């Protein structure tokens with residue numbers, strides 16, 4: 156029985172684990188976090204996700220976990236709506252759709268559907284990957300050594316597998332010049348309600364504060380800012396919080412309240428918005444999947460769809476493990492290369508529309524979002540937005 160090591164129990168890694176296990180593979184998953192990672196905002200079911208989830212047999216479970224949302228509204232520093240894009244806009248192809256699920260829930264659903272045969276090693280990662288004629292010898296951080304037929308790097312945008320086998324991240328990274336902090340906030344008596352709206356407040360200087368509905372009694376909040384400076388190390392929470400406090404000190408609406416809740420957020424994360432483009436995703440018996448290979452950035456809105464599709468395509472090509480591995484990897488790359496490239500092509504001016512630099516820019520974008528929904532302009536915007544995922548591979 157062929158044995159796969161999947162590094163990273165995220166969306167791509169867990170989906171692949173489920174599919175390979177069903178195809179008769181022995182599957183081990185190594186995840187660096189102590190448990191399944193929580194956190195993240197909502198992901199939609201467009202661009203092929205719905206179909207993959209249906210084929211995996213989990214669509215009904217996902218649909219039972221949808222977050223009720225009315226749409227996206229841009230607000231000023233007092234909370235007044237400047238423009239709104241309801242979920243019905245552009246026939247459901249707007250920025251927020253009727254079918255969105257928290258990333259946490261999607262990850263949990265994929266994880267739970269896996270059989271007991273999948274072996275999870277939490278708090279674990281890889282230290283070295285050595286090719287042997289019949290597989291890969293892997294040394295884990297714990298000191299354990301094991302042997303696998305294939306190793307899949309599904310360990311996200313800052314992939315360690317990619318680092319070990321392909322080299323420094325910088326050569327594959329295109330920074331979009333934005334950093335983003337996100338976490339879950341438990342609603343208290345004094346927390347302003349969202350009434351189902353995803354609220355976004357832009358401030359001059361390329362700053363943005365957002366709050367969107369989460370599970371009952373919670374809000375998913377985010378703080379975005381333009382920067383080209385390196386962020387504090389991921390483990391240095393004090394320096395991260397200090398940076399947010401300084402950056403959002405003079406921003407209105409709920410910025411102060413939201414920043415003040417960051418220290419106690421269990422799922423707090425701060426990262427840059429990057430794109431990743433690796434010229435070749437496989438080397439020997441090691442292959443990259445998901446953000447580690449092709450991250451299109453959260454601004455694309457396609458990270459989850461591509462992760463699910465990529466997992467399905469890779470599983471199909473690996474079949475039961477009796478195929479020559481290199482050929483299977485090459486066919487997987489052939490099928491996923493184009494959708495990944497297309498996803499990285501952001502709408503022109505996408506960064507500027509997300510975090511405008513000036514007050515004038517903020518107001519202009521609000522007018523554009525209103526006007527875009529008028530009868531004449533709507534079909535053009537609908538076409539542009541529906542283009543997302545047009546290049547899905549046949550599965």
Ligand SMILES: Cc1cc2nc3c(=O)[nH]c(=O)nc-3n(C[C@H](O)[C@H](O)[C@H](O)COP(=O)(O)OP(=O)(O)OC[C@H]3O[C@@H](n4cnc5c(N)ncnc54)[C@H](O)[C@@H]3O)c2cc1C
Pocket residue numbers: 162163164165166167168185186187188192193194195196197258279280281309310311312313314315316337424444445446447452453454456458459462
């Ligand atoms: C906690 C979290 C929240 C997110 N929130 C959002 C969001 O709100 N909006 C959005 O657009 N995208 C979000 N993303 C990214 C989104 O999940 C991905 O773009 C997309 O689903 C592609 O999935 P992936 O499996 O390739 O990567 P990811 O979903 O990022 O999964 C990668 C997994 O690998 C693990 N990992 C990382 N390094 C190692 C290592 N060295 N060894 C072992 N395991 C490792 C991570 O802990 C994670 O579980 C989030 C990712 C995470 C991990």
